[in-house]
Amino acid sequence: MTLLDQLPIAPVVIPAVTAPLTMLLMRRHARAAAALSLGGCVAMLVTACALFAVAQDGAIRSYALGAWPAPFGIVLVLDRLAALMLVLAALLATLVLGHALVTAADRRGWHFHPMFHFQLMGLNGAFLTGDLFNLFVFFEVLLIASYGLMLHGQGALRMKAGVAYVVVNIVGSALFLIALGLLYGLTATLNMADLAVRVAALGAADQGLLRVAGLLLMVVFGLKAAVVPLHLWLPRTYAATMPVVAALFAIMTKVGVYAMIRTVPLIFGAQAGAAAWVPAPYLLPAAILGAIVGFVGVLAARGMREQAAFAVLASTGTLLMAVASWRAATLAAALYYMVQAVLAGAALFLVADVTMRRRGPYADALAPSPRFAGQDAAGLLYLAAAIGVVGLPPLAGFVGKLLILDASFAVPGWPAIWTTILVTTLIGVIGFSRGGSTLFWKASAADADPIACPARSRAEFIAPALLLATLAALTVAAGWATAHARATAAQVMTPGLYVTAILGAAR
């Protein structure tokens, strides 16, 4: 076995090693711990890029843990979709961690770095696993770390939001386990490839239970993805937590979407009898509502963090509108949109952080304040991030929305999708213009003394600027990116490839 064959486990192992080491170092050698933490992120980014390159040949690779063959052993699966998500997570994590180090956000408590890496371990594991129960376990790893990160820095408000967040997710985990129990009772397997085969072979008597299991699973993923009406926990949680942490959380809602994209075509695809495309009738209305609620929330928000939280909600809604028709063309558009939505959402949170740190007592409230240092740079970044989130040219959000509009033209519900995307974009533009003008224009008109805030380093602008630069790069490389997204979507929509790759050609 060569090193390359062992590579798929690396995205899980690297954070698993980095996290305890940073915890040991943090108390006495904070600088060394920070360096190690950043090193772990960079190593993960390099690994993810290598895996991405490996996955380009279109083959689906399985990594059998302990060399036990599927479906009895646990497998990790590397395909184009998993590789794409790994790169996205690693890129986001590296930039966000860089920002946390520059702004010393990691010093607000003792265990920022270990929790950060455990969160990444959960994310990477969830992207790689080929087994539904392991998906549950990695979800829990991700969630436990996210509880810690969410409460990092403390404060009564954060505690209150934290209780609701934890309770909602525990109920979600209970539902997840019930769905898994149903699926296991029906098929006697939880390996995804094996499930695909056995679900297709289920008798007529079990179809009702199968539908229930599938829909329960979708409710759980919808809860993680904050799909309306399961979104109520999100604005409160994301607005209460530190913006750096919320920027990392921008990918957490997309994990739910990823899990849907992974399981629905594979297990509940065309071959699944009565449970074929089981979430399809509910997902589109929920997605449309999500986009509307999100952008209306952007318009109604009273703080920058709240605004960014609703923007995350809106992007998930827009994304799911493309996913919900379950066609290769719309899925390709959705994948492109998802990548840019994660980066743009995170950028918006980081801009909010930079602005908050400079506005002193005004914090992130959308209210005019006297002039503050670095206002112009923050204003420009806010403008760019807002353009990215809403989807105006020239950034990648525009290309993404255009792709979704174009691809969904062939879908039965296209008038609803077109109307929603166009109208919500307008609402979003109004919301962000209002926010930006209140924050950065009316501010300069107020003739009070400038806010005396402690000198802040200009380096704080680097991470959000880099995130926005990736968005610009994604626009420039749109041809390459969409070609890749198409190949990924085609692979996802051909579940036979996955089954053959995992279980062998014998099935």
Add this chain to the structure above:
Amino acid sequence: MSLEFLVASAIAVLVAGGIFLALRGRTFQVVLGLTLLSYAVNLFLFASGRLIVDRPPLYAQGVTAHADPLPQALVLTAIVITFAMTALTVILSLRSYLESGSDQVDGVADHESEEPA
């Protein structure tokens, strides 16, 4: 009464009680509700391998019929995770109570939420 009926009704009662308590306004009751819910889930997972009496899950001398071992492994994992989660909720609600002076889930103190007479 069959074994299936007993187990199913036990799970049903636990779920009903769990949901009722989880929807209450005070953290202690919510934690109790989550605990009941997780017991119900564990029982359900355990039953997903079919209810069989008096058969070993892996190996015993002279026995040919076995119970499904996998649900037992799944339940074990689920118990560990939900137990840790419940412990975390307890700590969190305690901390939230100490910081906000209220054990309401939404953090609003009793005297604030009451309508003036």
